Amino acid sequence: MSIRTPQTRTADATASTGRLNRWFGSIVEAAMSPHPVDRYLELIDPMLTWRDLRAQIVRVEHPTPHTVRLQLRPTRQWKGHRAGQFVQLSVVIDGVRHSRCFSPANAAGRDGDIELTIAAHDDGFVSRHLAATARAGDVVGLSQAQGEFTLPESDPRSVVFISGGSGVTPVLSMLRTLLSDDYDGPITFVHYAPTPREAAYRAALASLAAVNPNLDLRCYYTRVDDDHFSEAHLDGVADLVDADVFVCGPGALMDAVSDFHEAAGLHRPLHTEAFTLAAPIAVDPDEPITGELAFLASGATTTNDGRPILDQAESAGLTPESGCRMGICFSCTATKLSGCTRNVLTGELDTEADKQIQLCINAPVGDVDIDI
Known part of the structure; x- marks a missing residue:
């Protein structure tokens, strides 16, 4: 015979309340179709959301002439991040929503704010926009954390972090996480920047090294x-042969460390994360229709037949949010994670990854991964 304790009854009541809330939310969303509840709530307060994860910028700093540091306060949907993972931050520029991936630099966890330090490169459309216009009080879109570039489940014997430029953020998150967990093994942190003035975390790293005797900080300046x-x-x-080596930065740095790791015969695997984009793919729009359309959020796939993504998604049995046929534009956007699409109205090709696109007017060219 089972005994129902007060804790059990409390847990049952909490679960029942959760089911009731989800049921009520589903009814409200159905009544407000074609737009979900959040489209209406944001008219009252952009941070008041039912499902969408968003964040408010609470502080903006410019630690170097070419970087912007954002302190973000996420909505209740935030599940936290593991050190080394990335998030997708989205902003609206000239009426179009753009998303980019950035790695939090703060220690892992669910509670508290998120710290992003973003390098504004000459060809960085979103990063330059954030550096120039981000202000405290702005609300941005946010995804849950993703990525496999993370610390091992058990504490490593020795750790070596190697970073270049903006690649410092994920490994700094790892460093801060280890130190907050009182890790007492040897840590070597090697960072490369063009000049001391352009090292966004120079002071923070020096402060950590000053109070943690197990941290060996080595900074080098390429220019x-x-x-x-x-x-x-x-x-x-210390213990380099058995060290877990983590490297993140430009391609040349990644290649050099990989070559060294192999030549030195280090026992532990090399952990890597590239902070450079692959070269855009060349696509001939006159080539025969080929490829596969993958709807990653739902796990469905379909052979590309050339029609707009919305039509192909519906043919695959999916029901992405859309008000297009009722004259409500820009309601069928989703994130294209990879691949090339063609705007069926203009013929323009787009190979940019991690970008919000309209499903009703974009058709896949070859293989495309879409977050539906």
Whole structure:
């Protein structure tokens, strides 16, 4: 015979309340179709959401001439991140929503604010926009954290972090997480920046090294001393042969560290995360229709037949949010994670990844992954 304790009854009541809330929300959303509840709530307060995850910018800093640091306060839907993961931040620019991936630099966890430090590159459309216009009080779109570039489940014997430029953010999150968990193994942190002035976390890293005797900080400046990665930069690292090595940064740095790791015969696998985009693919719009359309959120796939993504999604049995046929434009947007699409109205090709697109006017060209 089971005994129902007060804790059990409380848990049952909580579960029942959760089911009631979800049931009520489903009825409200159905009544407000074709738009979900959040489209109406945002008219009252952009941070008042039922399902959407958003964040409010509570602080903006410019630690270097070419970076912007955002402190974000997420809505209740935020599930936290593991150190090293990334989020998709989305903003509206000239009426079009754009999404980009950035790695939180704060320690892992669910509670508290999110810290993003973003390098505004010359060809960075969204990053330059954020650097120039982001203000405290702005509300941005946010995704849950993703990515496999994370710390191992059990504490490593020794850790080496190697980063270049904006690649510092995921490994800094790992470092802060280890230190907050009182990790006492040897940590070596090697960072490369063009100049000391352009090292966005120079002061923060120095402060951590000053109070953590197990942290060996080594900073090199490529434009000042022409200091690029070399084996000598890891001289004297404790337990290097058994160290977990994490590297994130430009391609040249990644390649150099990978070559060293293989040549040195280090026992542990190399953990990598690239912070450079692949070159755009060349597509001939006159080629025969080929490829597969993958709807990653639902797990469905279909052979590309050339029609707009909305039509193909519905033919595959999916029901993406849409008010297009009722004259409500821009309600059928979703994130294209990879691949090339063609605007059926203009013929324009788009190979940009992690970008919000309209499903009703964009058709896949070859293989396309879409977050539906």
